[in-house]
Amino acid sequence: GQNIDQPTEMTATEGAIVQINCTYQTSGFNGLFWYQQHAGEAPTFLSYNVLDGLEEKGRFSSFLSRSKGYSYLLLKELQMKDSASYLCAVKISGYALNFGKGTSLLVTP
Amino acid sequence: DAGITQSPRHKVTETGTPVTLRCHQTENHRYMYWYRQDPGHGLRLIHYSYGVKDTDKGEVSDGYSVSRSKTEDFLLTLESATSSQTSVYFCAISGRGTSGDAAGEQYFGPGTRLTVT
Numbered sequence: 001g002q003n004i005d006q007p008t009e010m011t012a013t014e015g016a017i018v019q020i021n022c023t024y025q026t027s028g029f030n031g032l033f034w035y036q037q038h039a040g041e042a043p044t045f046l047s048y049n050v051l052d053g054l055e056e057k058g059r060f061s062s063f064l065s066r067s068k069g070y071s072y073l074l075l076k077e078l079q080m081k082d083s084a085s086y087l088c089a090v091k092i093s094g095y096a097l098n099f100g101k102g103t104s105l106l107v108t109p
Numbered sequence: 110d111a112g113i114t115q116s117p118r119h120k121v122t123e124t125g126t127p128v129t130l131r132c133h134q135t136e137n138h139r140y141m142y143w144y145r146q147d148p149g150h151g152l153r154l155i156h157y158s159y160g161v162k163d164t165d166k167g168e169v170s171d172g173y174s175v176s177r178s179k180t181e182d183f184l185l186t187l188e189s190a191t192s193s194q195t196s197v198y199f200c201a202i203s204g205r206g207t208s209g210d211a212a213g214e215q216y217f218g219p220g221t222r223l224t225v226t
Contacts, residue, residue: 033214042199042217043152087152095140095159095203096167097215102153 002026004100006088011106011107012078020073020103029090030091034062034073037085037102047088075105082108112136115200115218123226128187130221132200134180140203140223142215143167143175145196152199158183190225197222 003025006012012018024032034041049055049064049071061074073086085104089097112135119132121129132141142157144167154167156175172194174186187194201215 025116042219045214045216048214096142096154097152098154098155099152099170101149 002090002092002098004088004090004098006086006100006103008101009104009106010073011108014078014080014109016078017074017076017079018105020086020088020105022071022073024069024071024088024090024100026069026090026092026098028092029030029066030069030093032061032062032064033089033091034071035087035089035095037087037091037109039084043087046080080107080109113200113202113216113218115221116217117221119222121224121226122189122190123218128190128223130185130198130200130223131214132183132185132218134183134202136202136204136216137180138202138204139180140215141177141211142201142203143173143183143185144199144201146199146220147196155185155198162202190223192225193226195223 025049034046036046037043048063049062052056052064054063054107064071083106085102087102088100091097114133116131124177140159143155144152146152153169155169155173156167158164158177176184200218203213203215
């Protein structure tokens with residue numbers, strides 16, 4: 001089967017930096033996606049990595065190492081509105097995504 | 110944001126009744142997906158479509174069927190609802206992504222909360 005692991009919960013302080021890790025063991029790999037989901041809302045697309053390295057988008061960055069089956073999402077200058085679940089997903093074949101169970105991030109004052 | 114809507118947004122139904130959920134998009138995207146989201150399981154793919162009348166099964170397709178007769182609509186049907194199908198259902202769409210691949214990043218609809226009593 002496909003295995004995508006993330007920590008269940010994390011807590012960080014407003015203004016700080018937090019790193020959310022994702023490890024995967026899958027039968028194929030065509031890219032890794034990060035989504036943000038606020039409680040009661042739909043997931044929203046944050047980032048996409050298909051090659052090794054770091055992709056930066058404002059306060060958010062995502063890193064991928066295909067040889068290690070590892071990715072992380074880095075959130076800088078944390079704000080209260082960043083409290084949400086962060087979902088790691090791997091595209092194994094051409095179309096569909098396999099999601100991890102998500103990491104619930106709580107940002108405290 | 111991608112133009113994607115789901116209807117109904119909330120539904121309560123009884124065990125054994127048929128239920129159809131509708132996903133409608135205005136983006137002319139080729140690919141459409143149905144997921145369910147449950148505590149402790151994350152998002153799981155039910156069915157997806159890669160074109161009009163072209164559909165395939167996902168990870169948790171038992172008890173569900175789909176139809177896509179036109180680009181903009183993707184229907185999910187529970188032929189005989191069971192309590193285990195109580196969940197939040199999300200539709201998603203994707204087209205050519207920023208990296209150029211045919212089925213790029215997915216954009217999600219607002220979700221349908223279904224309760225089967």
